[in-house]
Amino acid sequence: MTRAEATEAPEVTAGARRLYNSAVVVYAVSAAMELGLLDEIRRNDKVDLVAFATDNTLDRNIVSAIADALAAGDVVTRDPGSDLVCRGGEFDGVDHASPFFYWLTRGTSRLLSRLPDYASDRTPPTQPDEDPWGRDMRAVAIASRTASERFFNQTLRSELAGVDFTRVADLGCGSGDRLIMLLNMREGARGVGVDIASPALDLAHEQTGRAGLRERVEFFHEDVTTMPARPEFADVDLLTCFLMGHDFWPRDTAVRTMRMLRDAFPNVRHFVLCDECRVPEPFTLDSTIFTMGFMLAHAGMGKYIPAIDEWHSVFEESGWRCRAVVPSGVPESNVVFHLTPLER
Amino acid sequence: MTRAEATEAPEVTAGARRLYNSAVVVYAVSAAMELGLLDEIRRNDKVDLVAFATDNTLDRNIVSAIADALAAGDVVTRDPGSDLVCRGGEFDGVDHASPFFYWLTRGTSRLLSRLPDYASDRTPPTQPDEDPWGRDMRAVAIASRTASERFFNQTLRSELAGVDFTRVADLGCGSGDRLIMLLNMREGARGVGVDIASPALDLAHEQTGRAGLRERVEFFHEDVTTMPARPEFADVDLLTCFLMGHDFWPRDTAVRTMRMLRDAFPNVRHFVLCDECRVPEPFTLDSTIFTMGFMLAHAGMGKYIPAIDEWHSVFEESGWRCRAVVPSGVPESNVVFHLTPLER
Numbered sequence: 001m002t003r004a005e006a007t008e009a010p011e012v013t014a015g016a017r018r019l020y021n022s023a024v025v026v027y028a029v030s031a032a033m034e035l036g037l038l039d040e041i042r043r044n045d046k047v048d049l050v051a052f053a054t055d056n057t058l059d060r061n062i063v064s065a066i067a068d069a070l071a072a073g074d075v076v077t078r079d080p081g082s083d084l085v086c087r088g089g090e091f092d093g094v095d096h097a098s099p100f101f102y103w104l105t106r107g108t109s110r111l112l113s114r115l116p117d118y119a120s121d122r123t124p125p126t127q128p129d130e131d132p133w134g135r136d137m138r139a140v141a142i143a144s145r146t147a148s149e150r151f152f153n154q155t156l157r158s159e160l161a162g163v164d165f166t167r168v169a170d171l172g173c174g175s176g177d178r179l180i181m182l183l184n185m186r187e188g189a190r191g192v193g194v195d196i197a198s199p200a201l202d203l204a205h206e207q208t209g210r211a212g213l214r215e216r217v218e219f220f221h222e223d224v225t226t227m228p229a230r231p232e233f234a235d236v237d238l239l240t241c242f243l244m245g246h247d248f249w250p251r252d253t254a255v256r257t258m259r260m261l262r263d264a265f266p267n268v269r270h271f272v273l274c275d276e277c278r279v280p281e282p283f284t285l286d287s288t289i290f291t292m293g294f295m296l297a298h299a300g301m302g303k304y305i306p307a308i309d310e311w312h313s314v315f316e317e318s319g320w321r322c323r324a325v326v327p328s329g330v331p332e333s334n335v336v337f338h339l340t341p342l343e344r
Numbered sequence: 345m346t347r348a349e350a351t352e353a354p355e356v357t358a359g360a361r362r363l364y365n366s367a368v369v370v371y372a373v374s375a376a377m378e379l380g381l382l383d384e385i386r387r388n389d390k391v392d393l394v395a396f397a398t399d400n401t402l403d404r405n406i407v408s409a410i411a412d413a414l415a416a417g418d419v420v421t422r423d424p425g426s427d428l429v430c431r432g433g434e435f436d437g438v439d440h441a442s443p444f445f446y447w448l449t450r451g452t453s454r455l456l457s458r459l460p461d462y463a464s465d466r467t468p469p470t471q472p473d474e475d476p477w478g479r480d481m482r483a484v485a486i487a488s489r490t491a492s493e494r495f496f497n498q499t500l501r502s503e504l505a506g507v508d509f510t511r512v513a514d515l516g517c518g519s520g521d522r523l524i525m526l527l528n529m530r531e532g533a534r535g536v537g538v539d540i541a542s543p544a545l546d547l548a549h550e551q552t553g554r555a556g557l558r559e560r561v562e563f564f565h566e567d568v569t570t571m572p573a574r575p576e577f578a579d580v581d582l583l584t585c586f587l588m589g590h591d592f593w594p595r596d597t598a599v600r601t602m603r604m605l606r607d608a609f610p611n612v613r614h615f616v617l618c619d620e621c622r623v624p625e626p627f628t629l630d631s632t633i634f635t636m637g638f639m640l641a642h643a644g645m646g647k648y649i650p651a652i653d654e655w656h657s658v659f660e661e662s663g664w665r666c667r668a669v670v671p672s673g674v675p676e677s678n679v680v681f682h683l684t685p686l687e688r
Contacts, residue, residue: 010436012440012674013434014437016437016440019370019434019445020441020445020633020634021629021631021633021637022363023637025363025629026363027457027640029363030457031460062463062644065639065643066643068626068636069627072627073359080624080625090360090363092357093355094357094363095354096354096355096360097356100364104367105453106457106460109453109456110454113454114450115372115410116375119410120379121401127469282412282416282424283415285361287361288361289356293365293367302406
């Protein structure tokens, strides 16, 4: 390259810098959430980083570098050279959304980094006990639980306010937190949890035990889409299924799975199905939180995410009537379908 | 949570959305660079995604999802439902900076996702042939080579314009590209490459062979900071060392290493040392590209990055005089020190 050519080369623009630095801030938010730094700032408005590192047996330099990156995004403010960080202008919004940041980076970054491999049909090596897509499923479960607490559970509770149920089955029950919440809503109600991930079920056993609910709940280690009907399903009157309905798709298998659920739970009266839906609008940097990362990750895994209309096209054909569609608020592309069984 | 409390909860703010979505765009840029999509858009201004996927045997849905994320950052424009993408307003700046995006995501995301482990002194498992920090060192080498071609080599060539050399040693030679460039600058000059990473040396052997320079270069598989003096070093008159000088630090080991280099290369006349330097200003989203991610990653690895002044404090003590300091331009925190040996 000659000097003349160098002069004509493009510049690294402000836009490129902001994209790059924003990505670094997101890693820092994710780390600060896991290390409890966000909790500490939320409680106290200001935190001494040296005391925080000492109290939590953490490396001071790493905590300091994380704080510098948080300050770049105005998540905290920090005077140069000071160990004190204060709540920044973006703190509340970023802290509130932090489970989605955590899902993206700690949970899903390896998958997203490897998109070229998946696009080229190369399968990068994973260790035997790892997720085949390289995700950190513990982080995904934590993100999912925290997001449920902050965003979905209130919608679910509202939707069930006028609904009687005595036995609930949660499909894709994960850590068991939703079952615990549901059983605590109705005295004497019993629960069934189904999940494909045994580490999640171990956690669910533990959590329900700690909540004093072990006698009221049974767990099955099964793939929801292929599980057999069971005697324990016979008197289930409420089905819930959060953030896994897209695994039923493409359409033909979704129809088959939804019909199977109708048959496997013959006495079900309500089915609350909550999932991310494909949105028709193009994405921008101002798009709803979570959705774009969710879509890109699922494209990488070859999984189809249906739009609301596609879901509607499936319900009647598979034995369900849609009684209500409730936006869950955050993420905005997340929708709760309240279904009831069609008469046969 | 009651309804009243839910109403009082913070919102996911525009700032949080932009941070999150920017991070997703960065993954997409990194993938688009590796898959050759950025090259294609640079050459042709517009690309048909279906043809591109077919020609390169790529999964169409993944390529399409990557393009949607690029469009969110205005890196490309895409009409809804169309397979045609065009150069967007941010294309030139982002494309130019793409090796840094690639370094961040494909190269370093696993390390950055695991900051909480390193802060807590937990060592996550890696496979035997993996980088201990979980980095993808092939991606790091590609990012480094591409960044050198775009940003550093011109500075190096300018700095060496009036310098005679007949034998050059490149410390941390990586893929060998810099040695190839240097040997092509001076007819008959010979080269020595030293690197700690054997995969990089394999690549360097291959590249120098392909460049017809195999007879003119020797490689040594060594840690630069602890290597012994060698007969092959005796007539080296030019030393170069790019993007690894920070590995000499902390200060006492930097002094020792710089003094050792003075002794191990007794006839050296010029030493061109190029590295990222710690900047005193706090980071913002508008900070120079690369630096904040580089600082966070090195904090995670427990590595110290010296400031320009700290480098200056070391030179004379270890037998070197700083003849010039040249900012390499991009990243702005990257500096070229042109050193000459002090008389003893």
